[in-house]
Amino acid sequence: MIKKESSLSDVARQLGVSKTLVSFVLNNKGDEKGISKETQKKVREKAIELNYQPNQIARGLRLGKTKTIGLLVADISNPFYARIARIIEFYAEQRGYKVMFCSSDEDENREKVLLQVFRDRQVDGAIISSTSDNPEYIKSLIRDGFPFVLIDRYFEGVDCNYVVVDNYQATYTSTNFLLNKGNKNIGFITLSPSHISSLHERKAGYLGAMNERKLKVRPEYILELDFSDVKKRNYQSVKNYFINNKELTAVFITNNNLTVAVLKTLKELNINVPKDIALMTFDDIDIFRITTPSISVVAQPVDEIGKHAVSILLKSLEEVKPQFVNKILQTKLIIRESTNR
């Protein structure tokens, strides 16, 4: 029961001119098409009078472009993704694009379906933090010529747009920082599915630093938590981990909501940070600034990530045969109280 909005034909009819003319004027092609100044003025005035607003769906159908981009992440309520979303919204809006989002829950099949939904809805392109293990699927997007840019995670050997951070360097540096502080038994808590490039490389950076010092990494020092367990707040394995690994003096955690799990567990176990164990994690979100102790973090350049993702995507929409662009951004170590020992 929406009040009938006025359409192009309404404006045209009331003025006794053609839709073409109105369309020209309202798309600022009046001069180019040689429409007389007076006519243009009349058209604009009438458009305002009738509160004419172009129907973007009709426009989209005709032009094959919807000025909409899709954003697919694991979980829009994860503060890291939420911040990225805000930034993507900001830059997209500047260029006249709206964003539609969805959360894959780290489920590969869901991701596939969700992406298809985006395509059915004719989003012009997508920004994707993929949970997929299967580059074939991503390759098919490329073959289809569907414009997208991966963020946070990429696929080795798959040539496409992506903007990620140097995860290896990040954990390599962090681990060395902990080592230089005199820690020898350093634990590592991460998320599965472990094929995700960012997690994979974070682990590699940690192992790289440890190996360089010829330090053994006992298998039980590495804990991999299932995403669904984190989501369900099932932290039992975290508890067991700390109970069974008393000799750890530091631990690196790869992801912000894992760290929430860890902090909660440590609190329950009455294990003090940093006195009993030092802590370091990924993502500089508010939460880690105000805990006691405040948490040392690897800060990702969230603004840069969002900004590049949007600009790369929109550029690739404009070009006929776009060059794929890859950005590998550097992270920043922010040392706070949780590593003071």
Next chain:
Amino acid sequence: MIKKESSLSDVARQLGVSKTLVSFVLNNKGDEKGISKETQKKVREKAIELNYQPNQIARGLRLGKTKTIGLLVADISNPFYARIARIIEFYAEQRGYKVMFCSSDEDENREKVLLQVFRDRQVDGAIISSTSDNPEYIKSLIRDGFPFVLIDRYFEGVDCNYVVVDNYQATYTSTNFLLNKGNKNIGFITLSPSHISSLHERKAGYLGAMNERKLKVRPEYILELDFSDVKKRNYQSVKNYFINNKELTAVFITNNNLTVAVLKTLKELNINVPKDIALMTFDDIDIFRITTPSISVVAQPVDEIGKHAVSILLKSLEEVKPQFVNKILQTKLIIRESTNR
């Protein structure tokens, strides 16, 4: 350069039948329209063979429905709204709807523009956390028959869909809790613009409880912070507040990112919670569970809010002359360490 997707006509042509027939079959109206079983089978098979996916934009233009809803909040990266977004996404998806979001930054004009963009894009309806001071504007949405439901904030005397919490009761109870703990000088930190119903009522609940005990509330006990200052992390006034109000033994804060500001400031000033001052706030987000001390909060039923918002909105899309529905949900006091004094 998107690979040509197959359309209805492709399927029809290759089968030597009409688009109508294909449309009927694929929309499960085959039996109803008396299409023979074999033909139906052929159509379905061909559709799969050609990987036919209906173009939802064309469908939207024809049907006047896009199966998209808009979500407008102050800031999608605020954890409270991010969680609501995830939940709205969840319930919307179950019913075949996608969600498009945007952030008003608590700017009334921006909100107006953003909502118009939603309408131009033919979203079927919207879920709105309005920052507006002007019910006239909201009323015009109603007059236009644009379906929407307000969340978090409503307008006194404006008859429309909304789902909010009982904010007065929430702060009234909280303040009484603090009073019963022996606090007399209780501060109140809130956000401007203060016309926002939720903030307004939270303040009223606090004042109500204080007045009932005949306790004076000195004007300087109430701090109103500008949203833009919070966003810019300009916390100077918070600092001054605590420096100038040493006699406060407790403070209630109306909003989660304000609390982040306060915690950060208290840390800097070396003021201990709860020893020096007790703290209580709104929104049960992760962050408040893992700080030391953990923070006592008024928990909003986030899942309920999102669930109701979606169901009310979708119901109002289906009905010709919808009854407006109002939900006022109850909050829950969660007592943690920050009020132990």
Next chain:
DNA sequence: ATGAAAGCGCTAACAT
């Protein structure tokens, strides 16, 4: 300087 007409991909009323 302006307009007619086609067409984007789909649905549905109305034939046959």
Next chain:
DNA sequence: ATGTTAGCGCTTTCAT
């Protein structure tokens, strides 16, 4: 049991 056709609101080519 199936097809013809119009039309959603817009842009754009080609006429005039």
